Amino acid sequence: MSSLLISGGRVIDPASNLDAVADVLIQAGRIAAVTIRGTHVETSNISGGTRTIDAAGLIVCPGFIDTHVSLREPGFEEDECTATGTAAALAGGFTTIAAQSDTHPAVDNRAAAEFIRLQADRARNCRVYPLGAVTKESKGEELAEIGQLVQGGAVGFSDAKRPVANSEVMRRALEYTRMFNRPILHFAMVPELSDGGVMHEGFEATRLGFRGIPAAAQDIMTGRDIALAELTGGRIHLMCVTTIDAVERIRKAKSRGIAVTADVTPHHLLLTDKVMASFETMYKCNPPLRSQDHVDALIAGLQDGTLSAISSDHQPLALEKKQVDLDTAPFGICGIETLLPVCIRALIEPGHLTWLQLIARLTTGPAAILDLQHGTLSVGQPADVTLINPEKAWTVRANEFRSRSRNTPFDGAEFTGKVVTTIVDGEIRFQHDR
């Protein structure tokens, strides 16, 4: 039986609140032992054929989990496919992702969910769990076959970037998914207020002449979703929170015991609407980049756990779709490969989060949202492990992405900190120069 020893790294495992120099032993694809340095090492566990990775100077942590990644297959293979999207995930340190339902056709039936899993098995990169659509064709009108989607492997339900605007439909969806104890991942936005908008509504939009997407569009829908979660007892997960008021509403709802969780993206933590003065379409994303006061509220939300997960909200888009004017360009950032360095820049370098907190928002946080067993280095768990060189200075080169797409605002940006090895089921699936 093959075994692997990750030796002498700084092991960070939020599930056990561990942050110490330790050895991680992997046997038969599972975590066999985590031994803190200075304690007795049971050498009997380590067989002669053990391969050793010298992890001195590296951070060793559970593989990251992303609660919503757009893989674009079937229907939009010009942007991404399962094989490239999951390869990109590995390069970003992710060992588990939930695949968005926004394919064409949408994942609103069991066969579609099983196709996602089939393609993921063929790609043999990271783990992929499908998200099912909440409504048929994600039109927001009639419930999708949620029960059969669960049988097809759906771990949660989402109409991706299309809000379930009709409150009665959302109410039924929250009631119905309760049967299966699955969350609804909602993009909380009032369409009437956001439609046609290009960027955050505020002074910058006024100055540049763009139609704005007001923070109120997200505030209002967040409030509605929380009220419906309370009414129904269903589980709501709010994707891509970007506003002061939404964070505050979620914080209050959580303190009252309502089943609400929320995530935030790296770009909403690092960038503000000021960048739109460049008229660069790579910055166009939905929700839009907000102003600094909103960014500060998001960071506070991450610090106190109101926002329990960080998601790349990976939206790969073929270059030609972005090489147009800002009104025409679609929303989205190809973000999974740059998530960690952007988070380090936005959160670790200014001292907003500790490494233990950041890793928690990328592992135990998202695992709890989707009820997954992954995201820990507990003995007996499948060995999904990510190794990070926190000191590695490097430059983002979009043309070196594993993703099929290159729509990043960070091309050419210099960062410190990089994923160097990603292990799934005890097998090294991604490796980069340290």
Next chain:
Amino acid sequence: MLLSEILASGPWGERHLLGLEHLSADQLTTVLDLAAYYDRITNGGTQRLNVLKGIVVANLFFENSTRTRTSFSLAARRLGADTVDFTASSSSLSKGETFIDTAQTIEAMGIDLVVCRHRTPGAPHLLARNLKAGVLNAGDGTHEHPTQGLLDIYTIRKQRGRIAGLTVALVGDIRHSRVARSNIHGLKALGARVIVCGPATLIPSDITRLGVEVAYNLDEILPEVDCVNLLRVQFERQRGAFFPSIAEYAHLFGMNGDRIRRARENLMVLAPGPINRGVELTPEVADGPNSLILNQVTNGLLIRMACLTLLAQERRNNQEAS
């Protein structure tokens, strides 16, 4: 004064004219002075010169416009430049050619200056980043329309001899107006007091950060203002109804004979046009003694001659340097 002296005297140094926001008072004055020079020596732009001989100006209009395009073409030809018109319908995008492809294709034919109008803010800025030619923004969505701002300012300055200390009211649809933004930047830089006035739904709340005052009652501010610039209601850019009816708009914000009589005697009435008669202003005002609407059209030609000259000069300088 000779043209070469004019060009040498004022600061310019811009390869492109994308907006008025980032121009200094001195740069704005350079344009205005050059327009005044052309006014004198060409008898209001009616005589031909050879200042731009050998320069090719491409009009790249992705949005319909007859007035501005004609004005630019005429300005270029009056100065001896060659012009090509390229009117792109939205269908060129559906053919798969991106906006930048289109511009690069035109540039490859050998042009010096591109005059661009597009429905999206920042489109000329993208061109400027991707082309070697000088780019002149002829209106980008609801962002800026620098030559319109300059011609409005020129019209006021010609009338009063100065901008500093004057009070100018921009009336109407501020939210959807590129003319408003260019006027605000230019007028503020030159020392005017600017009031924006219109329905609250058409005035973004944070516009005050551009240094303007906001008023919702035209009659209250009218006695204080030297000039009203009546912005066209942009029915085509509005999403849904921003005010209850055209009649109510005209009642609250339309310039009519009564309001003219209550205003300062020599009130200057500007309107960028094309005007909606009976909405922003009544025919009595449009055709009355306070109206400078047709002066604006003539001055537009002079301003565009000045802008084309400055950008062409800059391009020649850069080509010599390289």
